[in-house]
Amino acid sequence: MKRLILTLCLILTAPMAQAVLPDEILPDPAMESRAREISKDLRCLVCRNESIDDSNAELARDLRLLVRERLVAGDSNDQVVDFVVDRYGEYVLLKPTASGANLVLWIAGPAMLIIALGIGFVYLRGRRRADDSAPQALSDDEAARLKEIMGE
Structure with missing residues (x-):
């Protein structure tokens, strides 16, 4: 009975696990925290209404890596978001701006x-x-x- 309950708990909590793979994580915890903060507001272009942080799609992985590359290059959070929006359009934002x-x-x-x-x-x-x-x-x-x- 305990095995059944444990199995059910694992099955039900598995979708809640983040899709960020261990090889994507930055060694600096502060920079990784910034990357997570940015990627939770970016939409996966393959999945509907899912952030790139939660998506398992290859494009979401590429976007996560792109965000981390830009952070390592020294960009600020706003510069990273602007770079991604310039490249993929405003659709990539989970919360679009109310302008234009x-x-x-x-x-x-x-x-x-x-x-x-x-x-x-x-x-x-x-x-x-x-x-x-x-x-x-x-x-x-x-x-x-x-x-x-x-x-x-």
């Missing part, structure tokens, strides 16, 4: 919601007014004309 063309995307969702709520409000208000005006009875002339049209 992305600003349109950040604003479009709330703007469409507000427009849809406005249209819904106007529609419901118009329906309420239509319901308030009850149909009126036909006048004598209209009733006579209707009988004439209907052939009665």
